[in-house]
Amino acid sequence: MMNGTLRYWRLLGAQVRASTLTLLQYRFDFFADGLLEILWAMTALIPLFVVFRTRESIAGWSFGEALLVTGWFILLQGILEGAINPSLTSVVDHIRTGTLDFVLLKPADAQFLVSTAKFQPWRATNILTAAVVFGYAFHLLERPPSPWGLLAAAFLLFTSTLLLYSLWILIVSAAFYVVKIDNLSVLFTSIFDAARWPSTVFRGVVSFVFTFVIPLALMTTYPAMAMLGKLHSSSLALAAVGSMLFAVLARIVWLGSIGKYTSASS
Amino acid sequence: MSLAATARALPSLFKVSFAEAVAYRAEFLIWMLSTTMPLIMLALWSAVAREAPVGRFGQKEFVSYFLATFIVRQLTSSWVAWQMNYEVRHGTLALRLLRPIHPMLTFAVENIAAQPMRLVVALPMAVLWLWSVGADQIPRNPARWAAFGLAILGGWLITFLANFAIGSLAFYMESSIKVMDVWLALYFVFSGYLIPVELFPPALRAIAGWLPFRYQIGLPVELITSAHDRGTALALLGGQWIWVAVMLTATILLWRRGLERFAAYGG
Numbered sequence: 001m002m003n004g005t006l007r008y009w010r011l012l013g014a015q016v017r018a019s020t021l022t023l024l025q026y027r028f029d030f031f032a033d034g035l036l037e038i039l040w041a042m043t044a045l046i047p048l049f050v051v052f053r054t055r056e057s058i059a060g061w062s063f064g065e066a067l068l069v070t071g072w073f074i075l076l077q078g079i080l081e082g083a084i085n086p087s088l089t090s091v092v093d094h095i096r097t098g099t100l101d102f103v104l105l106k107p108a109d110a111q112f113l114v115s116t117a118k119f120q121p122w123r124a125t126n127i128l129t130a131a132v133v134f135g136y137a138f139h140l141l142e143r144p145p146s147p148w149g150l151l152a153a154a155f156l157l158f159t160s161t162l163l164l165y166s167l168w169i170l171i172v173s174a175a176f177y178v179v180k181i182d183n184l185s186v187l188f189t190s191i192f193d194a195a196r197w198p199s200t201v202f203r204g205v206v207s208f209v210f211t212f213v214i215p216l217a218l219m220t221t222y223p224a225m226a227m228l229g230k231l232h233s234s235s236l237a238l239a240a241v242g243s244m245l246f247a248v249l250a251r252i253v254w255l256g257s258i259g260k261y262t263s264a265s266s
Numbered sequence: 267m268s269l270a271a272t273a274r275a276l277p278s279l280f281k282v283s284f285a286e287a288v289a290y291r292a293e294f295l296i297w298m299l300s301t302t303m304p305l306i307m308l309a310l311w312s313a314v315a316r317e318a319p320v321g322r323f324g325q326k327e328f329v330s331y332f333l334a335t336f337i338v339r340q341l342t343s344s345w346v347a348w349q350m351n352y353e354v355r356h357g358t359l360a361l362r363l364l365r366p367i368h369p370m371l372t373f374a375v376e377n378i379a380a381q382p383m384r385l386v387v388a389l390p391m392a393v394l395w396l397w398s399v400g401a402d403q404i405p406r407n408p409a410r411w412a413a414f415g416l417a418i419l420g421g422w423l424i425t426f427l428a429n430f431a432i433g434s435l436a437f438y439m440e441s442s443i444k445v446m447d448v449w450l451a452l453y454f455v456f457s458g459y460l461i462p463v464e465l466f467p468p469a470l471r472a473i474a475g476w477l478p479f480r481y482q483i484g485l486p487v488e489l490i491t492s493a494h495d496r497g498t499a500l501a502l503l504g505g506q507w508i509w510v511a512v513m514l515t516a517t518i519l520l521w522r523r524g525l526e527r528f529a530a531y532g533g
Contacts, residue, residue: 039451047460054320059313183296190300201313
């Protein structure tokens with residue numbers, strides 16, 4: 001067991017290295033894309049600056065607090081588009097062209113291999129942008145986050161990433177049944193766009209969907225609340241249980257789909 | 267090819283392009299559903315207006331504004347920059363150049379022919395819009411509708427020409443998709459897509475007035491939601507068509523000079 005885990009860590013290292021090497025061939029792109037990411041982050045921040053010119057608080061959130069949520073959105077978007085999206089988009093290509101056979105033949109877990117096939121390290125600029133946003137937010141709030149809050153937030157970073165990843169596996173599993181889903185990634189990213197505001201902004205059915213069906217609230221609002229020391233420990237438990245459930249469900253659906261996979265060539 | 271011959275070819279071109287849009291209907295639908303941003307912005311602004319109105323915008327005005335934004339975005343969209351980048355890189359642009367019709371026209375027809383497909387999503391949204399603003403708020407003055415139609419046409423032309431100009435940049439560089447991304451980010455901020463232009467802080471508003479973006483979405487939306495008196499509306503329409511002329515000139519220049527550099531692979 002221990003040996004197996006170690007082997008997968010080394011495999012992960014090799015996959016990340018391969019992506020980075022490919023990237024180093026296109027150095028200009030690296031900087032251009034980094035700058036673009038910052039520009040896109042601005043489109044999430046500017047509306048907040050404009051909205052909070054008219055108000056002290058919106059839906060129970062002050063400017064500094066709302067900035068924390070948007071900071072988490074920028075951070076998770078970086079993870080989504082840097083580490084999750086690229087790999088899983090290539091699965092869809094594998095399925096369509098039939099080359100998934102080659103992945104399945106390799107002596108390692110297929111889900112692991114396809115999930116780590118491709119990284120886009122320039123999205124790391126999102127982490128820096130998010131750090132700046134967090135810094136500015138706490139400057140406005142005029143107090144530092146509590147150590148306990150930071151610890152909870154770090155834990156939620158893990159559960160949020162797991163949630164995003166599991167949702168993605170579920171979507172990719174659909175590719176085994178309906179082949180043409182290239183732009184489902186675009187649809188998913190645009191739904192995730194709603195995670196940029198505190199979840200109390202949404203009302204009614206939408207609010208229910210964003211908590212339980214596509215748990216956007218768990219991904220960005222909860223970590224922001226944790227940083228503020230406002231998150232109840234039961235919510236922390238909900239996030240943990242919820243993300244584990246999604247992960248298990250994703251794994252079961254993935255195994256089911258791969259069992260049904262008939263290659264395109266044979 | 268003479269003008270008359272081009273005119274004769276247009277109906278068939280439209281038919282072919284429309285058939286293509288129908289063939290890829292599922293993908294097309296997903297693309298359209300992906301424009302969630304007006305609704306996301308609506309959620310934020312509604313939360314703001316729930317407590318007290320902002321300027322002349324109450325919750326109802328925001329609903330009306332952002333639903334109109336959604337519809338106008340559908341009606342004025344174009345994706346030629348991506349098509350051109352692909353065709354220049356793969357050399358398939360050569361096939362288009364062989365045809366006796368200017369590529370600008372064939373690209374335009376392809377984009378316009380997809381409009382009936384867009385209505386599938388835009389029409390229900392329009393019904394929702396009508397329902398939300400109430401029958402008494404619909405402009406009755408035909409002149410206003412004419413101005414709206416003109417603004418939509420101008421908005422689409424600016425979008426299309428910008429796409430074509432940036433697509434033509436693919437002749438000069440490896441890929442101009444990133445230029446398009448920068449354009450899109452600026453368009454998001456300055457067009458009124460995220461924030462109604464009249465709610466901009468003064469400095470941002472002054473900049474927006476000089477840029478083409480607000481004429482792509484903001485102006486048509488403002489005209490249909492009755493934000494302007496006649497004088498301002500006409501002045502803004504004038505500004506929009508000046509931008510159409512500027513974009514047309516820039517596009518033709520970029521295309522002509524770029525085409526000289528084009529060497530199709532295998533050709």
